[in-house]
Amino acid sequence: MRTNVVIIGAGPAGLMLGRLLELAGVDAIILERRSPDYVLGRIRAGVLEQGTVDLMERAEAGTRMHAEGLVHRGIELSFDGDRHRLDFSDLIDRTVMVYGQTEVTRDLIEARQSSTVYEAEEVELHDFDTAHPRVTYRQAGKTHRIDCDYIAGCDGFHGISRQSVPTTALTTYERTYPFGWLGILVDQPPVADELIYAHHARGFALCSQRSHTRSRYYVQVAADEKVEAWSDARFWDELRLRLNPETAEALKTGPALEKSIAPLRSFVAEPLRFGRLFLAGDAAHIVPPTGAKGLNLAMSDVAALADALIEATLEKSSAGIDAYSAKVLQRIWKAERFSWWMTSLLHTFPETGPFGRRIQRADFDYLRSSHAAQQSLAENYTGLPW
Ligand code: RFL
Ligand code: PHB
Numbered sequence: 001m002r003t004n005v006v007i008i009g010a011g012p013a014g015l016m017l018g019r020l021l022e023l024a025g026v027d028a029i030i031l032e033r034r035s036p037d038y039v040l041g042r043i044r045a046g047v048l049e050q051g052t053v054d055l056m057e058r059a060e061a062g063t064r065m066h067a068e069g070l071v072h073r074g075i076e077l078s079f080d081g082d083r084h085r086l087d088f089s090d091l092i093d094r095t096v097m098v099y100g101q102t103e104v105t106r107d108l109i110e111a112r113q114s115s116t117v118y119e120a121e122e123v124e125l126h127d128f129d130t131a132h133p134r135v136t137y138r139q140a141g142k143t144h145r146i147d148c149d150y151i152a153g154c155d156g157f158h159g160i161s162r163q164s165v166p167t168t169a170l171t172t173y174e175r176t177y178p179f180g181w182l183g184i185l186v187d188q189p190p191v192a193d194e195l196i197y198a199h200h201a202r203g204f205a206l207c208s209q210r211s212h213t214r215s216r217y218y219v220q221v222a223a224d225e226k227v228e229a230w231s232d233a234r235f236w237d238e239l240r241l242r243l244n245p246e247t248a249e250a251l252k253t254g255p256a257l258e259k260s261i262a263p264l265r266s267f268v269a270e271p272l273r274f275g276r277l278f279l280a281g282d283a284a285h286i287v288p289p290t291g292a293k294g295l296n297l298a299m300s301d302v303a304a305l306a307d308a309l310i311e312a313t314l315e316k317s318s319a320g321i322d323a324y325s326a327k328v329l330q331r332i333w334k335a336e337r338f339s340w341w342m343t344s345l346l347h348t349f350p351e352t353g354p355f356g357r358r359i360q361r362a363d364f365d366y367l368r369s370s371h372a373a374q375q376s377l378a379e380n381y382t383g384l385p386w
Contacts, residue, residue, distance in 0.1 A: 006135045009155030013281030013298040015108035019059040020306035031120040045101040047292035049383030061111040069099035078198040079364040081244035094382040125164040128277035156282040177264040181218045188252040204347045205242035264288040272325040287339035338380040
């Protein structure tokens with residue numbers, strides 16, 4: 001088999017890249033290790049920047065998002081029960097869209113007309129440092145080979161693409177946090193119209209949502225915590241303790257549809273190009289979810305990569321692919337900084353002690369008193385320019 005671009009991974013990054021290439025008339029095959037049901041069952045992000053919304057439209061996959069997604073004008077921050085609302089519309093005339101990653105994935109799968117190979121095992125990348133790269137994989141006991149011009153590694157943090165690059169060619173920057181997020185999905189109306197990010201001495205909590213009838217809540221837990229140790233009742237009790245009393249009172253609880261723990265990590269690999277292999281999305285970088293940036297960053301990467309690959313294929317110009325890595329890394333590091341900062345402000349860090357908490361309180365008080373600081377948060381949360 002032969003194609004222009006082999007895309008590894010059918011998460012949001014791979015599916016969006018595939019869709020943009022197909023619309024431009026560039027041939028691409030997506031190889032995904034899991035089944036479609038598995039891919040659609042992963043509960044992850046919930047907040048889309050305007051740039052991501054625009055990209056869904058460009059991909060001709062935005063109709064349901066506009067019908068069912070919720071436009072949010074702001075968020076609420078809470079510090080030991082003291083609340084402060086940030087109105088992005090007033091501050092910088094921008095909004096975000098609350099629409100689940102599962103739905104984004106579903107819409108992109110439905111929009112796609114070209115082939116996606118699911119349950120592709122033992123995917124291997126070959127000769128991407130030459131003019132003739134190829135990818136092999138196994139499916140139903142048979143080995144297949146695809147020759148191509150370019151390979152796009154969109155296979156997430158644990159994928160094979162980054163691991164295929166010689167370690168000497170890669171510089172990685174990493175920070176792990178001594179905690180994770182325990183998340184619960186529940187068929188109950190959200191406790192508030194907007195998202196609430198709460199700092200509390202017992203740890204961070206987030207009240208998010210998927211629709212007017214489905215809510216998503218998170219609490220900070222120790223990194224080694226086991227999900228089995230958290231009954232639904234224990235989760236709700238802990239969440240209430242971390243919210244201010246009126247919010248805790250208004251919380252509508254129910255049986256968990258899904259409950260899982262995600263570790264928190266900051267990670268960047270540089271560069272993002274190795275010959276004819278390009279990394280994008282979580283394959284290249286991870287942010288802690290506190291800034292709602294991971295999915296959006298994956299989307300801005302592939303918007304740039306799609307343009308570069310279209311130019312390289314149709315116009316035979318390498319300007320875009322030559323510039324790709326340096327261009328997207330600029331934006332990636334700014335999102336890394338913002339996500340790290342939001343995480344530092346809102347979580348409890350056992351090692352920083354009482355001094356650390358007073359600094360966090362000062363950061364929150366400064367934010368409450370400074371229009372400039374609020375604008376800065378709003379600008380980063382709603383998304384820096386693409
Ligand atoms: P994905 O989604 O991990 O998809 C990678 C795909 O590659 C496949 N794969 C392979 N395929 C073939 N061969 C192999 N060897 C393969 N290895 C892996 C995988 O099966 C998978 O289908 O990466 P992608 O596309 O880069 O997308 C990134 C986003 O999923 C991620 O950044 C976000 O979910 C992060 N995130 C959030 N981002 C936001 O923008 N806003 C949010 O509100 C937000 N909340 C979150 C989040 C992530 C969370 N968790 C669980 C880490 C909340 C949480 C709790
Ligand atoms: C979510 O709804 O899953 C969500 C929302 C905002 C975040 C992280 C996760 O910052």
